[in-house]
Amino acid sequence: MSVGGVAFAVLLILLVVSLYRGWSATGSVYSKLPGQVWLAQAGTVDPFHSTSLLPAGRAAALARVPGVAAVLPVYARHLAFPLGGGGRADAYAMAIGAPRGTAIPAEARPYFPAPGHVVIDRVLAAEAGVQPGSRLVVLGHRLVVDRLGSGGNKIVQFAFLNPAEGRALLGEPGRVSYYLLVAAPGASLGALERAAVAVVPGSEAHTSAEFARAFSRLVSSGFLSVVGVLVGIGFVVGGAVIALTTYTATVEKARDFGVLKAVGASASFVYRIVVWQSLLVGLAGALLGIAASAVAADLITRRVPEFVTDLRLVDVLGVFGAAVLMSIVASFVPVHRLNRIDPAMVFRA
Amino acid sequence: MTELLRVVGLTKVFGSGRTEVVAVDGVDLTSDRGEITLVMGPSGSGKTTLLTMIGCLLRPTSGRVLIDGLDVTALPSREQPRIRRTLVGFVFQTFNLLDSLSALENVEVALNIAGVKGSAAAARARALLLEAGLEGRLDFPASALSAGERQRVAIARALANGPPLLLADEPTANLDSRHGREVMDLLRALALGEDRGAVVVSHDERLRAIADRIVRLEDGRIRRIAERRTAAA
Numbered sequence: 325m326s327v328g329g330v331a332f333a334v335l336l337i338l339l340v341v342s343l344y345r346g347w348s349a350t351g352s353v354y355s356k357l358p359g360q361v362w363l364a365q366a367g368t369v370d371p372f373h374s375t376s377l378l379p380a381g382r383a384a385a386l387a388r389v390p391g392v393a394a395v396l397p398v399y400a401r402h403l404a405f406p407l408g409g410g411g412r413a414d415a416y417a418m419a420i421g422a423p424r425g426t427a428i429p430a431e432a433r434p435y436f437p438a439p440g441h442v443v444i445d446r447v448l449a450a451e452a453g454v455q456p457g458s459r460l461v462v463l464g465h466r467l468v469v470d471r472l473g474s475g476g477n478k479i480v481q482f483a484f485l486n487p488a489e490g491r492a493l494l495g496e497p498g499r500v501s502y503y504l505l506v507a508a509p510g511a512s513l514g515a516l517e518r519a520a521v522a523v524v525p526g527s528e529a530h531t532s533a534e535f536a537r538a539f540s541r542l543v544s545s546g547f548l549s550v551v552g553v554l555v556g557i558g559f560v561v562g563g564a565v566i567a568l569t570t571y572t573a574t575v576e577k578a579r580d581f582g583v584l585k586a587v588g589a590s591a592s593f594v595y596r597i598v599v600w601q602s603l604l605v606g607l608a609g610a611l612l613g614i615a616a617s618a619v620a621a622d623l624i625t626r627r628v629p630e631f632v633t634d635l636r637l638v639d640v641l642g643v644f645g646a647a648v649l650m651s652i653v654a655s656f657v658p659v660h661r662l663n664r665i666d667p668a669m670v671f672r673a
Numbered sequence: 674m675t676e677l678l679r680v681v682g683l684t685k686v687f688g689s690g691r692t693e694v695v696a697v698d699g700v701d702l703t704s705d706r707g708e709i710t711l712v713m714g715p716s717g718s719g720k721t722t723l724l725t726m727i728g729c730l731l732r733p734t735s736g737r738v739l740i741d742g743l744d745v746t747a748l749p750s751r752e753q754p755r756i757r758r759t760l761v762g763f764v765f766q767t768f769n770l771l772d773s774l775s776a777l778e779n780v781e782v783a784l785n786i787a788g789v790k791g792s793a794a795a796a797r798a799r800a801l802l803l804e805a806g807l808e809g810r811l812d813f814p815a816s817a818l819s820a821g822e823r824q825r826v827a828i829a830r831a832l833a834n835g836p837p838l839l840l841a842d843e844p845t846a847n848l849d850s851r852h853g854r855e856v857m858d859l860l861r862a863l864a865l866g867e868d869r870g871a872v873v874v875s876h877d878e879r880l881r882a883i884a885d886r887i888v889r890l891e892d893g894r895i896r897r898i899a900e901r902r903t904a905a906a
Contacts, residue, residue, distance in 0.1 A: 583771065588834075589758075670767075671766075
């Protein structure tokens with residue numbers, strides 16, 4: 325029962341932390357795409373709120389900028405996807421052109437679908453009732469769902485198209501939305517940005533990290549702060565559960581501790597037993613809780629895609645350590661109670 | 674025989690004023706090595722209170738308890754646990770074993786408390802349990818043992834650290850006649866086997882058979898002390 329109490333506390337904390345992480349990861353897709361610098365129309369606040377239009381046909385000139393290894397034209401805008409019930413869902417759609425010979429990292433390949441295919445966020449897929457292989461008609465274009473992507477949530481969802489459909493669905497004639505610049509190894513991003521802006525009049529440069537943060541702010545300014553409070557509450561409630569569990573387990577064993585005192589155990593001997601037991605319970609409970617969290621996060625995300633979770637190793641290790649530490653600290657809660665145990669109680673039937 | 678226990682003017686008063694109760698009133702008692710002293714008396718006569726004071730579980734209001742010449746009542750409270758693990762061993766009416774532990778572990782715990790650890794503790798505990806006739810029961814959880822077996826484990830635990838004085842509170846009260854007889858014989862054999870002494874508190878008339886001295890306690894006072902020859906008569 326004690327182990328179960330600690331496991332429940334760890335489950336509670338980890339689920340809330342993973343929810344926080346999951347929603348914090350909004351925009352993390354930018355860190356997976358190739359390229360470090362986004363050339364956008366001047367005045368672009370962020371990709372979500374602003375429409376960026378730049379003249380097409382500048383890729384070759386940008387490719388000659390010192391430090392630029394590759395230039396990828398990007399078409400992007402909000403696009404309405406049909407939902408199963410007849411409604412429509414808004415997603416931020418991008419189509420990234422990759423000139424022949426551009427090295428695409430393995431983790432970025434899912435964002436470069438073949439012609440006629442689309443990669444949509446799993447949250448959007450759940451809303452639209454589609455899965456890989458499903459067919460969608462978007463603004464008269466027939467698209468096959470290539471695979472499901474991650475990084476979206478109830479507020480922001482991403483979709484990726486092939487440039488062939490991207491130009492038709494997202495682009496303006498003679499315009500691209502962005503130029504994504506891949507920096508050569510060792511190149512100075514600052515110098516590259518300045519030189520690139522000079523090549524495309526009316527443009528400004530943003531790093532991928534800045535765009536990722538812009539998306540993250542969409543969530544963090546509202547919902548994430550609420551989840552942050554929940555994380556705090558989770559830790560307090562989890563800590564209280566662990567403390568109460570340890571206290572209850574000690575009180576339940578009061579007679580056994582009385583027996584130990586009666587047969588000559590010193591106070592420090594009894595404390596050592598309580599601390600040792602708490603440590604073991606903390607370890608076992610934390611391990612059980614972590615396993616339960618992994619299963620629960622997966623199950624919940626499958627059933628409720630909007631419940632975006634990201635169970636990270638660093639969080640698992642942190643919560644594991646915190647749970648064990650809390651168990652040890654909690655073992656000092658019943659010290660007063662242990663002190664009051666009268667060893668003569670063992671003579672009472 | 675040499676004197677092991679001397680109780681001088683031992684008194685315990687609970688409460689004060691109108692709620693004052695004198696549980697033990699000026700008891701004088703001696704018990705020698707190799708001797709079992711049986712304290713009998715009706716319920717509420719102060720038997721258990723007397724035993725808890727001798728065993729350093731309860732501070733007397735006045736009087737002294739000397740075990741092996743050491744005035745344990747003069748020692749500070751922090752010294753009492755040391756006395757309980759070195760000079761006295763307890764056997765309880767309700768056994769008071771740790772149910773989640775095995776028979777062997779119950780005895781080992783008592784040794785651990787006294788600083789004996791690992792294989793030394795295991796070997797000592799095993800030897801005591803075998804001596805108590807518990808072959809084949811060493812690894813049984815205490816909760817899975819019969820009442821008689823549990824009391825045998827309790828006796829082994831009481832003797833684990835080789836205390837000179839064994840204190841038993843109604844050791845046969847929860848046992849049927851056969852197991853009661855076995856425990857009595859074990860007490861007699863083990864309690865006195867290593868030049869120990871024992872004070873046994875009980876209502877059980879059968880225990881007269883193993884007693885060397887019988888003390889009759891009523892209203893906290895000693896009414897009569899009978900030596901074995903007298904008791905048997």
